Amino acid sequence: MKYTTTFTAAAIFATSASAAAIAVSNAANIASTTPLAALNPRSASEPLVIIGRPAPLLLIACADPKFLGLCESLPAVELECFNLPEYFRNTITAVDTRIGPKGGVQTCTLYSELGGGGKSQAFTNTRVDDLRPFGMDDVAKSYMCEQEWFELPSGEK
Known part of the structure; x- marks a missing residue:
């Protein structure tokens, strides 16, 4: 009797394992043939807004006018001051805050x-090709960013 019980349990295990292997291999085929658009209908250029987490802030800065020379994308956190990397201090001549x-x-x-x-200058949603008219050319050592939110016109998402 013990032999029969063991044999039956082994047969059920083998049958289940085969079914699982078939299910896994079929799932792989389905996933590889599913177009990405069906998985996520959102446009690649549409910004992703995650409720409950602030959207990332970013300052683009370049060492030369008209966004030439060394450029950096500098991450920011709402109302937190960041020191520029040592090699980038006193070199910024162009910024984009858009x-x-x-x-x-x-x-x-x-x-x-x-x-x-020290001396400061704020830039709101703008691209400045040359900081000389603002007296900030080659003087920045730190930066801070913030966001203001407004309601979209009805019908826009």
């Missing part, structure tokens, strides 16, 4: 001293 999610306006402030001190 990088932000739909429905918000981004403002980044450049500071002439580390930690957000």
Whole structure:
């Protein structure tokens, strides 16, 4: 009797394992033939907004006018001051603060001293090809960004 019980359990295990192997191999074929558009209908250029987490802030800065020379995409956190990397201090000549999610306006402030001190100039949702007219050419050592949100006109998403 013990032999029969063991044999029956082994047969059920073998049958289940075969069915699982078939299910897994079929699932792989289905996943590889499913077009990506069917998995995510969102356009690749449409910004992804995650409720409950702030959207990323970003300052683009370049060492030469008209966004030439060394350029950096500098990440930011809402109202937190960041010191520029040592090699990039006192070299910024162009900035772009238009990088932000739909429905918000981004403002980044450049500071002439580390930690957000000294002379400052704020730039709101703009691209500035040359900081010389603002007196901020080659003087920035730190920056801070923030966002303001506004309601979209009805019907827009």
